[in-house]
Amino acid sequence: MSVLTQVLEPLGVTAASDEPADVVVLHQVPPAEFVEQLRSVGAVVCTTSTAVLQALGVSTTPLPAHPSHDPLVADPVYTVEAGDLTFPLTGAIGIETEQVWATADGIPVAGRVNGLGVLAGRWEDAIADENGALFWARTVLGKSDPQVEQTLHTVLTTPGPHVDHPAVDVIDGSSWQPAHAPDVPINSADFLRAVAHAGRTLPEPIYDALVDFVDDAPAAGALLLKNMPLGDLPPTPEDPLLADKADQVSEFSLLTVGRVLGRPVGYLPEHGGDVVQNISPTRRNADRQVSTSSKSMLEFHTEAAFHPHRPRYLLLLCLRGDPSAATTLCSIAAVLDTLSPRSRAVLFQSRFTTGIDESYAGGRSDARSIQRPVLYGDPEFPKMWLDADLMQGTDPVAQEALDELARLVRENATAVTLEAGDLLVVDNDLAVHGRTPFTPRFDGTDRWLQRTFVVADHTAADGSRDGRVITTRFIA
Structure with missing residues (x-):
C-alpha cells in the first residue's frame, strides 16, 4: 500500500x-x-x-x-x-x-x-x-x-475555435452643424485650436462615444461615424498631394473628432507632414504596399508599426467611396482565443522585428527594428503590434507563431465599405487594418479619403517634432 x-x-x-x-x-x-x-x-x-x-x-x-x-x-x-x-x-x-x-x-x-x-x-x-x-x-x-x-x-x-469579429458600433452624425472653419492653413496652431473648441459642439451621442472609445475601448477596436459634414468637393485628384478644395469643411470635421480623441499629428515622410492627408489612387503606386495603391491587397498592419511615436488612433474620412474597395479590419479580440497556446505564449515574447514602410524610407529598406513582442499588456486583452508584410520572427518558432496570427487575422477579419460622409476611427493598439484591391478610373470619380493620425500626447516626441509634425527620420 x-x-x-x-x-x-x-x-x-x-x-x-x-x-x-x-x-x-x-x-x-x-x-x-x-x-x-x-x-x-x-x-x-x-x-x-x-x-x-x-x-x-x-x-x-x-x-x-x-x-x-x-x-x-x-x-x-x-x-x-x-x-x-x-x-x-x-x-x-x-x-x-x-x-x-x-x-x-x-x-x-x-x-x-x-x-x-x-x-x-x-x-x-x-x-x-x-x-x-x-x-x-x-x-x-x-x-x-x-x-x-x-x-x-x-x-x-491546436488553435481554439473560430470567434466572430465583434461588430463595429455605428453613430449617426447628420445632426452636426460644425462652426465655420477658419481661413488659415490646416497645419497651423490657429486651425488646430479652432477644432479643439469645436469639439463641444458635437452631438452628444458622438461626443460620448468618442470619450468612451478612449476610456474603455470596444472589442471591435473601431467606431464608425456616418453622415459627417464634407463641404463642396471637386473631382478626385489624380495626385493626392495636389488636391485643391474650395473649403476646409471635411478637414474641420475630421480634426474635430481627432482632437476629442487626443492630439492630431502629421509625420514628415507622409505627405510632407500634413496633419490631414488626402488618399486617392495613383498610377505610379498601383502595385505597392502604400495607401495610394489600388491593384494590390493592402496587407493587415498596425499603422506605422515601426515608428517610436506611432499613432494611437487612425481616422479615415471618406469623401468619395468605391463599392469594390473595402477597408479590412481585425481586432485582437477576434483572434486571441483562437491562437494555439504555444503561439499565444511566444507572441508575448521579444522575438519579432519589423521593417520600415516604403513611404517613410523612400522605397524598400533592409533596416530592422529592435526585437519586441507582437502582443503586450494585459494577457486577457492585450495590445497588438503587427505588420503582415514587414514583420518577421527571429527564429523558426517565432515565425510559426507570427504566421499563425497573420492567418487568423485574415480568416477572422471584418470589412467596412466606406461611403461618402463615413468616418472610421481605429484604435491602432487593438486592431490592424488593410484594404481590398479595386480598379481606379482616373476620371475624377475615384475613391477619395482623408486621413489623420492621433497620439495621446504629442510632447512624447519632443526632440523629433516641429509643432504638430513628427520629424523622425529612418534609415533607407
Whole structure:
C-alpha cells in the first residue's frame, strides 16, 4: 500500500490504485486534513485554482522578472512552490491521463499529470514554447514518453475555435452643424485650436462615444461615424498631394473628432507632414504596399508599426467611396482565443522585428527594428503590434507563431465599405487594418479619403517634432 493510499483512506477518499502518487492534481479545495497529509507525503501539487492554492497555504512570490525595454523596469513573473517542484503558474495547464489514483465525492483529486504548458503571458522562456513544455513534461514524469510528448505537442499547437469579429458600433452624425472653419492653413496652431473648441459642439451621442472609445475601448477596436459634414468637393485628384478644395469643411470635421480623441499629428515622410492627408489612387503606386495603391491587397498592419511615436488612433474620412474597395479590419479580440497556446505564449515574447514602410524610407529598406513582442499588456486583452508584410520572427518558432496570427487575422477579419460622409476611427493598439484591391478610373470619380493620425500626447516626441509634425527620420 502506497503512502498516499494510507493517508487517503482515513479521510474517506477512495484510492483507485496503489501507484506511487508523486503528482497530485487538485480540482477543488481539499479538506484541511488532506492538506496536512499532502504536505507530509511531499507530492507535487498541480492546480490552476487560486482558491486551492490558498487552501494549501502555497505562497505566490515574485520571481526575477523578465527584462523590459527599460532597464529600470521589469515585468513580474509569479511562481508557486509545492513539493519539490517550482514553476510559474499563470495559465499553467496540466495534461492528465486516465489514471486516477483517488476520488472524493466522485471528483478526481489525485492522479498523474503528464506535462505542463502555458496558455498565455510573458513567462519564463523555458516553458514558453514546445521544447520548454517538453522539459516540464519530462521533469514531472521523470522520463521521456513519446506518447505523452505527442499529446502535449497537439494540445499546445491546436488553435481554439473560430470567434466572430465583434461588430463595429455605428453613430449617426447628420445632426452636426460644425462652426465655420477658419481661413488659415490646416497645419497651423490657429486651425488646430479652432477644432479643439469645436469639439463641444458635437452631438452628444458622438461626443460620448468618442470619450468612451478612449476610456474603455470596444472589442471591435473601431467606431464608425456616418453622415459627417464634407463641404463642396471637386473631382478626385489624380495626385493626392495636389488636391485643391474650395473649403476646409471635411478637414474641420475630421480634426474635430481627432482632437476629442487626443492630439492630431502629421509625420514628415507622409505627405510632407500634413496633419490631414488626402488618399486617392495613383498610377505610379498601383502595385505597392502604400495607401495610394489600388491593384494590390493592402496587407493587415498596425499603422506605422515601426515608428517610436506611432499613432494611437487612425481616422479615415471618406469623401468619395468605391463599392469594390473595402477597408479590412481585425481586432485582437477576434483572434486571441483562437491562437494555439504555444503561439499565444511566444507572441508575448521579444522575438519579432519589423521593417520600415516604403513611404517613410523612400522605397524598400533592409533596416530592422529592435526585437519586441507582437502582443503586450494585459494577457486577457492585450495590445497588438503587427505588420503582415514587414514583420518577421527571429527564429523558426517565432515565425510559426507570427504566421499563425497573420492567418487568423485574415480568416477572422471584418470589412467596412466606406461611403461618402463615413468616418472610421481605429484604435491602432487593438486592431490592424488593410484594404481590398479595386480598379481606379482616373476620371475624377475615384475613391477619395482623408486621413489623420492621433497620439495621446504629442510632447512624447519632443526632440523629433516641429509643432504638430513628427520629424523622425529612418534609415533607407
